[in-house]
Amino acid sequence: MDRDRRPGRFLLTGSANVLALPRLSESLAGRMEILTLEPLSQGELHGRRETFIDAVFAGDWPPLSAATEPDLRGVVIAGGYPEALGRAAGKRRDAWFAAYVTALIQRDIRDLANIDGLTDMPRLLTLLAERVGGLLNMSELSRSTTIPHSSLRRYLALLEATFLFRPLPAWSANLGKRLIKSPKVHLIDAGLAAHLAGHTAESLARNPVHFGGLLETFVVGEVRKQAAWSDTRVRLFHYRTTTGREVDLVLENAAGLLVGIEVKAAGAVCAKDFVGLDALAEDSGGRLRAGIVLYAGAQAVAFGDGRFAMPISALWRLGGGGGG
DSSP: SSSSOOTOOOOOOOSSSSGGOOOOOOOTTOOOOOOOOOOHHHHHHHHHEHHHHHHHHTTTOOOOOOOOOOOOHHHHHOSSSHHHHOOOOOOOHHHHHHHHHHHHHIIIIHOOOOSEEEEEEHHHHHHHHHHTTBBBBBBHHHHHHHHHHHHHHHHHHHHHHHBBBBBBBBOOOOOOSBBBBOOOOOOOHHHHHHHHHHHHHHHHHHHHHGHHHHHHHHHHOOOOHHTTTTTSOEEEEEEEEEOOOEEEEHHHTTSSOOEEEOOOOOSSOOOHHHHHHHOOOOHTTTTTEEEEEEEEESOOOOOTTEEEEEEEEEHHHOOOOOOO
């Protein structure tokens, strides 16, 4: 490569973060570009190039055309891994998820770190899947897993390095108010989280209390994928105050402007669903560009200046080009 520095001649693939590999003899700084391939986005599955992030920061998006909303439970349970999507829902898809997790833990994590706690990893990953959408409480997680704090932090770092665990940091600024600093628990794929927690579309229909966290993980994952190609470069956070006001997802652009997104599994939206977004607008000193509630309904509705309710499908339909 040093004799011929033309880019694009070598493609190295793997299922773990190359920078975390302990036996990497050279950093290859300045000689390689790292591309993280997320599971497929809904736009990729529907033949659309999503521009949701650009549209919401521009604030001049076109109205959403009428469309039949998808079966959200089915979409979330399916996830975005191509191999899993190619299998029928149920035992065949579950078998792929199980084999994938086993391979990562037994091969990649063993390569990354010579640890004795590999038997703890599946249980830890399952507990994380059951807590998606909630705050990461290290003390509670340590008690539940009987894993010491020091080892638990190391294990979580390894799950991040193998692209399974994707915590969402808390948004903060130099504010006069105290905010919750704990990250939120999210896995890279909602379908994987549903498999690990034992949820199916049918079980979620019978007991919908678990669907909210999975739907939130799904939305965070879709926005994270779009952030890789959107013209507007953003960082992703969550927002929560000690009084319990929260926003599930906060996007911050390079200029410090914000877009807040609240995720609701309900089929209707009311004014109180914007309480967290209003708190974020106040605490950010007017930097909130738009406050959006994504919900399980089919209509896009304005709730005053800069406040909107949109169907979940706006993620891949709003401003998107192409077919589907």
